[in-house]
Amino acid sequence: MAELSAVRQELRSRNLSSSFGELQSPQRDEQKLAVPFCGGIRGGLRPGKKITIMGVVSADPDSFDISLTCGCADVALDMCVRFEEREILRNACVSDQWGDEERSIPYFPFIAEQPFRVEIHCEHPRFLVLVDGHQLFDFYHRVMPLNAIDTIQISGSLTITKLN
Structure with missing residues (x-):
C-alpha cells in the first residue's frame, strides 16, 4: 500500500490528472492514458454506474494497481494484481x-x-468486478457517500488501451 501512496505523490507532483470521458483526439488519448494514470470520474460513482478498463498486460509483469479514490483522500477500492503470487489483493483506506x-x-x-x-x-452495497466478462469478486463499500468516489488511478505493469 505504500507503493500506491508513492504513485499518488508522483502523480500530484507531475500534475498528471485528467477527467476521462473528455478525450477529444488520438494524440490526447495517448497522453491521457499513459501509465501511471490519474483521472476524474465525472459526478462520482452511484449505483448503476460502470467503469471499464481495457488494456494489455506487460511482457514481464510484476504487478498493477487500479484504485478508486475520493480525490487524494480515502481509497474506496484498491485492487492490486500480483503476478508472482497469482493473487488480487483488495482493500480500502478510510x-x-x-x-x-x-x-x-x-x-x-x-x-x-x-x-x-x-x-x-x-x-448499492458493493462493487462487482468482472474480468473478460466473468465475475471475479465483490467488494462491499467501506466509503460513503458513493458520489465522493471521484478519481481512478492506474499504475504498474500494463498498457491502458481504453477507459470508459
Whole structure:
C-alpha cells in the first residue's frame, strides 16, 4: 500500500490528472492514458454506474494497481494484481486507516502480453468486478457517500488501451 501512496505523490507532483470521458483526439488519448494514470470520474460513482478498463498486460509483469479514490483522500477500492503470487489483493483506506485485506478469487485471469477487460460495476452495497466478462469478486463499500468516489488511478505493469 505504500507503493500506491508513492504513485499518488508522483502523480500530484507531475500534475498528471485528467477527467476521462473528455478525450477529444488520438494524440490526447495517448497522453491521457499513459501509465501511471490519474483521472476524474465525472459526478462520482452511484449505483448503476460502470467503469471499464481495457488494456494489455506487460511482457514481464510484476504487478498493477487500479484504485478508486475520493480525490487524494480515502481509497474506496484498491485492487492490486500480483503476478508472482497469482493473487488480487483488495482493500480500502478510510480516514488514513487501511481495512482488512481481501484475497480470495476463484481464478487468476491475467496473462503476460494478453489483452484484458476489467469492468467495475457500482451497485448499492458493493462493487462487482468482472474480468473478460466473468465475475471475479465483490467488494462491499467501506466509503460513503458513493458520489465522493471521484478519481481512478492506474499504475504498474500494463498498457491502458481504453477507459470508459
